[in-house]
Amino acid sequence: xxxxxxxxxxxxxxxxxxxxxxxxxxxxxxxxxxxxxxxxxxxxxxxxxxxxxxxxxxxxxxxxxxxxxxxxxxxxxxxxxxxxxxxxxxxxxxxxxxxxxxxxxxxxxxxxxxxxxxxxxxxxxxxxxxxxxxxxxxxxxxxxxxxxxxxxxxxxxxxxxxxxxxxxxxxxxxxxxxxxxxxxxxxxxxxxxxxxxxxxxxxxxxxxxxxxxxxxxxxxxxxxxxxxxxxxxxxxxxxxxxxxxxxxxxxxxxxxxxxxxxxxxxxxxxxxxxxxxxxxxxxxxxxxxxxxxxxxxxxxxxxxxxxxxxxxxxxxxxxxxxxxxxxxxxxxxxxxxxxxxxxxxxxxxxxxxxxxxxxxxxxxxxxxxxxxxxxxxxxxxxxxxxxxxxxxxxxxxxxxxxxxxxxxxxxxxxxxxxxxxxxxxxxxxxxxxxxxxxxxxxxxxxxxxxxxxxxxxxxxxxxx
Amino acid sequence: xxxxxxxxxxxxxxxxxxxxxxxxxxxxxxxxxxxxxxxxxxxxxxxxxxxxxxxxxxxxxxxxxxxxxxxxxxxxxxxxxxxxxxxxxxxxxxxxxxxxxxxxxxxxxxxxxxxxxxxxxxxxxxxxxxxxxxxxxxxxxxxxxxxxxxxxxxxxxxxxxxxxxxxxxxxxxxxxxxxxxxxxxxxxxxxxxxxxxxxxxxxxxxxxxxxxxxxxxxxxxxxxxxxxxxxxxxxxxxxxxxxxxxxxxxxxxxxxxxxxxxxxxxxxxxxxxxxxxxxxxxxxxxxxxxxxxxxxxxxxxxxxxxxxxxxxxxxxxxxxxxxxxxxxxxxxxxxxxxxxxxxxxxxxxxxxxxxxxxxxxxxxxxxxxxxxxxxxxxxxxxxxxxxxxxxxxxxxxxxxxxxxxxxxxxxx
Numbered sequence: 066x067x068x069x070x071x072x073x074x075x076x077x078x079x080x081x082x083x084x085x086x087x088x089x090x091x092x093x094x095x096x097x098x099x100x101x102x103x104x105x106x107x108x109x110x111x112x113x114x115x116x117x118x119x120x121x122x123x124x125x126x127x128x129x130x131x132x133x134x135x136x137x138x139x140x141x142x143x144x145x146x147x148x149x150x151x152x153x154x155x156x157x158x159x160x161x162x163x164x165x166x167x168x169x170x171x172x173x174x175x176x177x178x179x180x181x182x183x184x185x186x187x188x189x190x191x192x193x194x195x196x197x198x199x200x201x202x203x204x205x206x207x208x209x210x211x212x213x214x215x216x217x218x219x220x221x222x223x224x225x226x227x228x229x230x231x232x233x234x235x236x237x238x239x240x241x242x243x244x245x246x247x248x249x250x251x252x253x254x255x256x257x258x259x260x261x262x263x264x265x266x267x268x269x270x271x272x273x274x275x276x277x278x279x280x281x282x283x284x285x286x287x288x289x290x291x292x293x294x295x296x297x298x299x300x301x302x303x304x305x306x307x308x309x310x311x312x313x314x315x316x317x318x319x320x321x322x323x324x325x326x327x328x329x330x331x332x333x334x335x336x337x338x339x340x341x342x343x344x345x346x347x348x349x350x351x352x353x354x355x356x357x358x359x360x361x362x363x364x365x366x367x368x369x370x371x372x373x374x375x376x377x378x379x380x381x382x383x384x385x386x387x388x389x390x391x392x393x394x395x396x397x398x399x400x401x402x403x404x405x406x407x408x409x410x411x412x413x414x415x416x417x418x419x420x421x422x423x424x425x426x427x428x429x430x431x432x433x434x435x436x437x438x439x440x441x442x443x444x445x446x447x448x449x450x451x452x453x454x455x456x457x458x459x460x461x462x463x464x465x466x467x468x469x470x471x472x473x474x475x476x477x478x479x480x481x482x483x484x485x486x487x488x489x490x491x492x493x494x495x496x497x498x499x500x501x502x503x504x505x506x507x508x509x510x511x512x513x514x515x516x517x518x519x520x521x522x523x524x525x526x527x528x529x
Numbered sequence: 530x531x532x533x534x535x536x537x538x539x540x541x542x543x544x545x546x547x548x549x550x551x552x553x554x555x556x557x558x559x560x561x562x563x564x565x566x567x568x569x570x571x572x573x574x575x576x577x578x579x580x581x582x583x584x585x586x587x588x589x590x591x592x593x594x595x596x597x598x599x600x601x602x603x604x605x606x607x608x609x610x611x612x613x614x615x616x617x618x619x620x621x622x623x624x625x626x627x628x629x630x631x632x633x634x635x636x637x638x639x640x641x642x643x644x645x646x647x648x649x650x651x652x653x654x655x656x657x658x659x660x661x662x663x664x665x666x667x668x669x670x671x672x673x674x675x676x677x678x679x680x681x682x683x684x685x686x687x688x689x690x691x692x693x694x695x696x697x698x699x700x701x702x703x704x705x706x707x708x709x710x711x712x713x714x715x716x717x718x719x720x721x722x723x724x725x726x727x728x729x730x731x732x733x734x735x736x737x738x739x740x741x742x743x744x745x746x747x748x749x750x751x752x753x754x755x756x757x758x759x760x761x762x763x764x765x766x767x768x769x770x771x772x773x774x775x776x777x778x779x780x781x782x783x784x785x786x787x788x789x790x791x792x793x794x795x796x797x798x799x800x801x802x803x804x805x806x807x808x809x810x811x812x813x814x815x816x817x818x819x820x821x822x823x824x825x826x827x828x829x830x831x832x833x834x835x836x837x838x839x840x841x842x843x844x845x846x847x848x849x850x851x852x853x854x855x856x857x858x859x860x861x862x863x864x865x866x867x868x869x870x871x872x873x874x875x876x877x878x879x880x881x882x883x884x885x886x887x888x889x890x891x892x893x894x895x896x897x898x899x900x901x902x903x904x905x906x907x908x909x910x911x912x913x914x915x916x917x918x919x920x921x922x923x924x925x926x927x928x929x930x931x932x933x934x935x936x937x938x939x940x941x
């Protein structure tokens with residue numbers, strides 16, 4: 066049997082299973098049909114909803130301007146799929162080519178696409194996380210619950226973590242006229258993604274809008290009242306903030322547990338795959354029939370030193386899903402690499418923030434256009450003499466140019482004048498990212514010494 | 530045939546009805562240097578990247594060579610300073626932002642949509658007024674009066690003053706037209722004179738609005754404050770409203786006329802539109818690609834040497850971006866010479882791109898959608914009496930001067 070014959074049969078009567086019924090899963094399914102796949106297509110999702118869009122959840126939905134029920138993703142075409150919604154996948158048998166479901170069913174496949182994404186990292190103390198009034202924000206249900214509570218006009222909202230989601234939640238609270246406190250263990254909001262120079266702008270932005278922003282602190286404990294409702298948060302600086310709503314925004318965890326023991330190269334950091342979205346098994350061998358796409362995938366990127374990048378970006382999910390779907394149905398020479406340049410956007414406190422490349426790899430930043438003081442600027446990140454990332458605050462229309470500089474490994478600092486000659490930026494500044502070698506999460510323990518006899522334990526307290 | 534002569538042919542009036550074969554030839558060399566030192570860019574990706582390139586300036590003061598006859602810059606020597614279309618950041622951003630406050634989101638998100646009923650009424654009135662259905666001129670009776678009425682209402686300019694400002698606007702638009710060989714100095718003088726006259730006329734209106742503001746844009750520009758941006762000076766209000774008044778109708782008239790012409794050449798599309806007015810949305814997008822009212826942008830320059838497609842465009846050189854050619858670049862669009870409203874992928878350059886992308890795009894889209902769907906619905910068996918029709922002079926703002934039509938009657 067020739068490979069060609071196999072592909073032909075796969076296209077006409079094969080079985081393709083997509084685990085993860087969200088943006089990446091849906092776009093992959095549409096691409097499969099668009100490319101002529103006429104076999105059986107099954108979409109498995111742990112939530113009971115058809116694929117929906119997440120960006121509105123932390124913005125319009127929290128503001129009460131859009132309802133979470135109306136966030137269903139627009140369909141590009143009919144996909145004629147068998148939907149298994151509300152049933153999580155619980156296991157994978159690679160040898161038998163079957164996906165196990167929570168209801169005991171098993172679904173056989175010829176090609177599998179894993180797009181299970183990420184979930185919100187919960188508050189680590191389960192008892193405290195279970196208090197009434199403690200929320201995370203990732204799913205449609207999360208957004209509905211939080212929106213409902215915000216509509217009851219709590220006296221104060223407490224947000225743990227000032228990354229993008231946390232900052233957007235704070236912005237929504239501000240816009241609803243609710244007092245809000247944000248606690249961030251770093252020195253400024255967004256500091257992990259964009260560095261201290263831009264983080265300080267974000268901090269001013271929050272404070273000017275009346276946000277009670279506490280930086281350099283950690284939350285040590287959430288306290289409930291006798292009825293089991295959250296009433297206060299205790300901070301590492303000894304202070305206490307009374308709040309009746311707490312939103313935990315501590316980033317995301319990858320949904321890979323269901324693959325434990327399957328032999329697939331899946332772990333807490335995602336599922337490793339090649340540039341063509343084919344998953345690796347634990348032996349480092351690329352699989353032929355298992356593909357990954359979206360937030361759960363980790364793939365090597367030549368522009369960024371072949372690092373395995375895992376991107377929680379909307380555009381990445383779409384592009385990777387399209388590539389994975391195409392490659393599933395293609396001969397090796399017709400496969401395409403996923404070479405998406407990372408890009409994301411956020412909108413908070415009336416400012417539109419967009420970024421391309423990997424700013425967090427940058428060691429320096431140049432404000433190439435606009436001015437930090439006006440909060441309308443383009444920041445370009447440099448790494449070892451080349452442009453590696455860029456961010457704009459309310460200057461989106463220039464971003465494409467800087468993306469091109471990143472794609473062509475242009476020199477940093479850029480050697481040319483721009484139309485905006487007033488810019489702060491004839492000179493690069495240190496980008497001021499937190500030192501990755503300094504523990505920020507909290508106290509850690511390190512071991513030193515070689516022999517069991519002289520091994521010493523060193524305790525490093527948290528930074529603050 | 531040399532490349533230089535291609536651009537001459539494009540500008541030559543005799544090729545106005547169909548410049549597209551010339552654009553196709555032009556694209557064989559994506560970046561061409563003209564004998565006078567100007568650079569002509571004709572392919573989609575190159576134009577698109579230059580429109581987003583912060584080394585490309587719209588400010589005529591950055592040209593190393595003063596504008597020549599090709600590039601007459603009436604605004605450069607005018608008594609009035611340039612409007613934001615001819616400025617760079619941060620001045621451009623500030624003025625455009627302030628103008629946008631009374632036009633679009635986030636401060637006036639519904640302004641354009643709220644005009645829907647009013648626009649429909651104007652359209653109905655104009656179609657009702659078509660007297661002789663055996664022969665009428667779509668331009669004079671519909672495509673021109675419609676957007677003029679709309680921009681006058683939006684800005685708060687009395688519609689009955691139209692004959693006055695039409696003379697000045699016509700002169701100004703003629704001044705924009707790149708032609709070779711005529712008396713450049715005289716043309717600039719006439720253009721400047723017209724722009725000053727138009728400015729003085731608008732200054733009078735500004736004075737009235739200052740005393741007695743209405744809910745029109747002119748009043749809002751005059752009396753509004755814009756947060757950190759402060760408020761517009763009187764001169765800024767005048768330059769901005771000159772721009773909006775001209776750009777608000779000189780382009781839409783062509784979009785509507787080009788649109789009707791194209792539909793009559795594609796009866797199956799016209800028929801589908803007659804049955805489904807919502808089809809006007811993709812039709813207008815495809816028109817903006819296929820027959821864009823603004824064919825080329827001749828007013829940019831580079832602040833430093835810029836390499837593109839293996840050519841170095843030297844600092845201060847003037848730059849012509851032929852957007853209508855980019856819109857038919859086969860490297861960007863499949864089957865680009867076909868008018869196909871059903872194409873899924875349509876990121877055209879009809880409204881430009883980057884910070885100068887068309888300010889009035891939402892209004893132009895709505896006007897054209899309403900106009901074409903109503904014309905399709907109400908004209909019974911419309912026919913072209915002349916094909917190709919007589920074109921306007923301008924190679925930049927290209928469109929028919931007259932479009933002679935006939936139909937069997939006007940449906941209610």
